[in-house]
Structures are given as structure tokens and as C-alpha cells.
Amino acid sequence: MTATASTTATAPAAPKTLRYALILGGLSAFAPLSIDMYLPALPRMADDLHSADATLQLTLTAFIVGLAVGQLVLGPISDAVGRRKPLLAGLAVYAVSSVLCAVSPSVELLIAARMLEALGAAAGIVIARAIVRDLYSGTAMTKFFSMLMLVSGLAPILAPVLGGQVLRLTSWRGVFVVLTVFGALLLLATALALPEPLPPERRSPNRLGATLRTYGRLLADRSFLGYALAGGLMFAGLFAYVSASSFVLQEVYGLSPQDFSLVFGGNGIGIVLAGQLNGRLVGRFAERTLLAVGLTASAVGGLGVLAAAVFSLPLVALLVPLVLLVSSIGMVMPNASSLALAEHPHSAGAASALLGVLQFVIGGLATPLVSIGGASSAVPMGTVMACFAVAALVIFRTLTRRTA
Known part of the structure; x- marks a missing residue:
């Protein structure tokens, strides 16, 4: 099957499809929820744990490292022993490590608990994508990924807001209690x-x-690498937006x-709306x-955000291209x-692992x-978002190949 094939795999019945979407969407949301929910609590955590800000930032570094390592290890393992056990x-x-985070007496x-938590989260993220490849192919797979945007697409955007609301009711430890409940329900x-x-x-x-x-073969596949890098660069643009938009x-x-x-x-x-439109198209x-349409729109939006920032244009001139990009x-x-996954049905776990690692490393x-x-300026955010968006389009055009 070619990367642009339109053949459709036998799809599960509608109730099963909805059930799978909710579960796999929840699994895909692990990383943004685990990273972004506790960011508003960092100042309080530094005071409570008597820690320097730089030391506390290592909790984020540990999670990112654990997420990358976990995906690289667990993806191939799921190819070998099946998806459910890992x-x-x-x-x-x-779930257990989130409890440890909630009760940790020191930074x-x-x-250490965050590193362990990341390894568990990695299983959900990498295996969720692999399961989609197991169940679907061709347009059915793309439609299902579009459906997942209903759940996973909102997670990076709403996680900081949710974390802020939790902090209004409880301490930073309550954020990890919420994550514990989330993990237990998904389990x-x-x-x-x-x-x-x-x-x-x-x-x-x-x-x-x-x-x-297997990893060497995937990295040598120009099309796989092009699609994976394009997605990773777009994800980095989202990271830039989440981290800087509040200040800007x-x-x-x-x-x-x-x-x-x-x-x-x-x-x-x-x-979410763009994901559902994609599913219909x-x-x-x-x-x-x-x-190509999505990447072009993103590049146009990124350049628009940069222009609005550089020339200090009114707010609406920034918001319109920002909406287009995001x-x-x-x-x-x-x-x-x-x-990226279409041509690798027998190594979907490994391919999913590389997709995830590239997203979070670049992001x-x-x-x-x-x-x-x-x-104090919108220019840094505009510059980073525009550069990532344009780079994603260039990589896509350069590395991926058309198929008949």
C-alpha cells in the first residue's frame, strides 16, 4: 500500500469506533496533560520544596527524557509481545508514579518520580498510535486520526487552563492527584x-x-522521515504558542x-474543527x-504572525494568522x-516511537x-512559530515523494 493509497481497511462497528476513539484519545493526551497541567504550579512548588527554580525545572527535563526513552523502548516491545501487556x-x-509525585517530600x-511517570506515559502515547495502525489502513486510518483530534487536539491547549483551575482549589500536589485518577481510569x-x-x-x-x-530502516526512509519531521516541526510550533502566548x-x-x-x-x-473537516475531506x-494544504496554511499563518509582531500591527492582525496557524x-x-505509518504495518510500534520522539525532541x-x-515583545514568538511552520513545509516538499 502506498503512502497516499485510498483503500480502506475493514473498520470496527460505530460503537467500537467511538469507544476506541475515547480510549486512544485519552492515551494520546498523556504528555500534554502531564507536562502542561503542573506548569502554573512551579512557583509554589519551588517554595514548598525549598528548591531553586533551575533544580525544579529538572522535573520537566526528566519527564521529557523519560518520554523519549520510553517510546523508543516500548514501541518495539509492543511489536513483539502485543499491545495490551506493555x-x-x-x-x-x-498511576503509581503519579501518587509518588503527589507525596514527594523533596525535589x-x-x-525520580517524574522520570518513572514519563515511562508509563510513553506506553500510552506510542502504543495508541500503533493500535490505530493495527486497526485501520488508508483513508480509514486518516479519518480515525482526525477523530482523535476531538480528544487529543484540545489537550495541549486546555491543560494549562485545567491546571490553573485545580490550583484554585488545592495545592500543586492536587494536580498529581488528578493525573493519578486520569491514569487509573484509563487503566x-x-x-x-x-x-x-x-x-x-x-x-x-x-x-x-x-x-x-528497524530504526535504521525507518530513518533511511525519506518519506517516513519527511512526514515525521513535518509533524514534529508543527508540534514545536504548538509548543512555542503554548509557552509564549500568555505573555504576548x-x-x-x-x-x-x-x-x-x-x-x-x-x-x-x-x-478540533480543522481535524473534523479533514476527516470529511x-x-x-x-x-x-x-x-500540503495544512502545511501551507500554517506557513502563511506563521509569516502573518511574524509580520504583525515586527510591524506592531493591531491585535486583530495578530489573531487572524494565529488562528490559521494553530x-x-x-x-x-x-x-x-x-x-508516516502507512507503509510500516509490521513495525508500527517502532514507527510510532520515532514519530513521538521527533515531536517531543523538536518541540x-x-x-x-x-x-x-x-x-516584552511578540517578535520572538512570531519568529519561532514562523520558522518552524516554514521549515515543516520545506521538509515536506523536499523529502516526501509523490506516489501514483
Whole structure:
């Protein structure tokens, strides 16, 4: 099957599809919820744990590292032993380690607990994408990824808002209690309602040499790398937006916290709507065509945001291209994920792992890059978002190949 094939796999019945979407969407939301929910609490945590800000930032670093390592290890393992066992184990680890985070008496123990929590979260993220590849192919896979945007698309946008609301009711430890409940509910739902999607005859041997060769083959595949990098660069643009927009819109453009919440939430709705539009258009148009449209819209939006920042244009001149850029993620991510996984049905776990690692490694660069220019101007945010968006389009055009 080619990367732009429109053949559709036999799809589960509608009730099962909805059930899978809710569970897999929840699994895909692990990273943004676990990262962004506790960010508003960092100042309080530093005081409570008597820790320097730089030391406390290691809790975020530990989570990112654990997420990357966990995906690289657990993706191939799920190719070898099936999806359910490592997924259930990972969810159990996540729930237990979230409890440890909530009761940690020192920053050192919190760092260790966050690393363990990330390993559990990695299982949910990497295996969720692999399960979609197990269940679907062609346009059905892209439609399902688009459906997942209903759940996973809102998570990076709403997680900081949710974290702030939790902090109004309790301490920072309450954030990790919420994450514990989230992990436990997903563990229960997975155990009861998500059957094993990978039969034994489709599994691959779990040997180090074979795993390394699989990763080497994936990285040598220009199309896979192009789709994965395009998605990763778009994800980095989202990271830049989440980390900088609060300062830009409130301190530079003077929005109140309530007005900022409306803008932030509106952009989240834009992601979801774009994802659902993509799901309706798949089948009428090739996934590659829709991906090109999404990346082009993102690049235009990024350049518009940069122009508005450089020339100090009115707020509306910033918000219009910002909505275009952020919303286009709902069209880019389903198509990029589907096209990247399409030609690798027998190594979906490993392919999903590389997709996830590239997203978070590249995305992790966005926050420090945005902070270099300070919070007194919109130019740093506009520059970083525009550069990532344009780079995603260039990579896509350069590395991916058209197929008949």
C-alpha cells in the first residue's frame, strides 16, 4: 500500500469506533496533560520544596527524557509481545508514579518520580498510535486520526487552563492527584474495553539487533522521515504558542486573563474543527494533498504572525494568522501520522516511537528559543512559530515523494 493509497481497511462497528476513539484519545493526551497541567504550579512548588527554580525545572527535563526513552523502548516491545501487556503495565506505572509525585517530600524524589511517570506515559502515547495502525489502513486510518483530534487536539491547549483551575482549589500536589485518577481510569477502561489488536502472527522478534535495524530502516526512509519531521516541526510550533502566548497576549497586547482564556480556548476549538473537516475531506482528496494544504496554511499563518509582531500591527492582525496557524495543526497531524505509518504495518510500534520522539525532541526546542528574546515583545514568538511552520513545509516538499 502506498503512502497516499485510498483503500480502506475493514473498520470496527460505530460503537467500537467511538469507544476506541475515547480510549486512544485519552492515551494520546498523556504528555500534554502531564507536562502542561503542573506548569502554573512551579512557583509554589519551588517554595514548598525549598528548591531553586533551575533544580525544579529538572522535573520537566526528566519527564521529557523519560518520554523519549520510553517510546523508543516500548514501541518495539509492543511489536513483539502485543499491545495490551506493555500498555497495561505502563498505565499501572503511570498511576503509581503519579501518587509518588503527589507525596514527594523533596525535589530529588519528585524528579525520580517524574522520570518513572514519563515511562508509563510513553506506553500510552506510542502504543495508541500503533493500535490505530493495527486497526485501520488508508483513508480509514486518516479519518480515525482526525477523530482523535476531538480528544487529543484540545489537550495541549486546555491543560494549562485545567491546571490553573485545580490550583484554585488545592495545592500543586492536587494536580498529581488528578493525573493519578486520569491514569487509573484509563487503566480500567483499557483493561475492560480494549482487546488485543495485534495477533501473534503479525508480531516481530524483540531482539536488540533487529530493533536497531528497524530504526535504521525507518530513518533511511525519506518519506517516513519527511512526514515525521513535518509533524514534529508543527508540534514545536504548538509548543512555542503554548509557552509564549500568555505573555504576548496579556503583557504586550493587554488582554485580561479572561480575554486570553477566550482566545486560547478558541484556538483549541479551531484545532478540533480543522481535524473534523479533514476527516470529511479524506477520501475526496488524497492525504498528501490535504497535508500540503495544512502545511501551507500554517506557513502563511506563521509569516502573518511574524509580520504583525515586527510591524506592531493591531491585535486583530495578530489573531487572524494565529488562528490559521494553530488550527492547521488539526489538518496536519492526522495526515502526517497516517502517511508516516502507512507503509510500516509490521513495525508500527517502532514507527510510532520515532514519530513521538521527533515531536517531543523538536518541540522541546521551542520553549527555550521563545524565551531568548524575553517576554516584552511578540517578535520572538512570531519568529519561532514562523520558522518552524516554514521549515515543516520545506521538509515536506523536499523529502516526501509523490506516489501514483
